[in-house]
Amino acid sequence: DTAVSQTPKYLVTQMGNDKSIKCEQNLGHDTMYWYKQDSKKFLKIMFSYNNKELIINETVPNRFSPKSPDKAHLNLHINSLELGDSAVYFCASSQPQGASEKLFFGSGTQLSVL
Amino acid sequence: DAKTTQPNSMESNEEEPVHLPCNHSTISGTDYIHWYRQLPSQGPEYVIHGLTSNVNNRMASLAIAEDRKSSTLILHRATLRDAAVYYCILRGVGDYKLSFGAGTTVTVRA
Numbered sequence: 001d002t003a004v005s006q007t008p009k010y011l012v013t014q015m016g017n018d019k020s021i022k023c024e025q026n027l028g029h030d031t032m033y034w035y036k037q038d039s040k041k042f043l044k045i046m047f048s049y050n051n052k053e054l055i056i057n058e059t060v061p062n063r064f065s066p067k068s069p070d071k072a073h074l075n076l077h078i079n080s081l082e083l084g085d086s087a088v089y090f091c092a093s094s095q096p097q098g099a100s101e102k103l104f105f106g107s108g109t110q111l112s113v114l
Numbered sequence: 115d116a117k118t119t120q121p122n123s124m125e126s127n128e129e130e131p132v133h134l135p136c137n138h139s140t141i142s143g144t145d146y147i148h149w150y151r152q153l154p155s156q157g158p159e160y161v162i163h164g165l166t167s168n169v170n171n172r173m174a175s176l177a178i179a180e181d182r183k184s185s186t187l188i189l190h191r192a193t194l195r196d197a198a199v200y201y202c203i204l205r206g207v208g209d210y211k212l213s214f215g216a217g218t219t220v221t222v223r224a
Binding site for chain 1: 144145146148150155156157158159160163165199205206207209210211212213214216
């Protein structure tokens with residue numbers, strides 16, 4: 001059983017389209033995250049939800065909208081895709097434990113916008 | 115807002131130990147030192163973390179300097195599967211996010 005699973009693994013789409021990436025965790029964690037890894041390989045946090053409530057919203061365009069239907073799921077919807085959105089998107093989850101908290105990551109969704 | 119400094123890359127031979135340094139001279143008293151690694155085409159994976167004392171687990175050991183301004187991740191016997199980018203990250207009380215830097219790319223030679 002994969003602890004944090006994302007679908008799809010690969011997503012190729014045209015500029016201007018709308019797409020969604022889904023994430024599910026079966027670890028019973030309260031917190032979930034979306035990270036973006038660009039072509040230079042830097043990992044940047046985008047959003048974080050704790051028990052379905054948004055707690056981190058970094059400087060991300062409004063075209064990106066996370067949705068957490070329950071604490072085991074965090075989906076990412078992207079409107080009007082742009083070339084610069086091409087990246088690998090990682091979902092993660094954790095159980096709040098302060099500074100010693102550990103994150104568990106999914107294997108990523110590679111988004112290519114043509 | 116990089117709080118840690120790591121070498122860009124390191125090479126090792128299989129079966130030999132690897133010592134990955136990390137400098138964090140501005141660490142505060144409540145910051146934990148975390149290490150994650152990212153294998154090719156995978157998401158980051160937790161390796162180890164510590165506060166003041168040295169820590170060991172099945173994956174690695176973490177040696178923390180007495181003044182806590184630096185630490186070293188030790189892979190005792192490198193295998194080809196240990197080839198990855200290793201990230202040293204500080205996380206303090208009230209930090210709601212884990213911030214990744216550039217990390218150290220480790221290459222293991224057969």
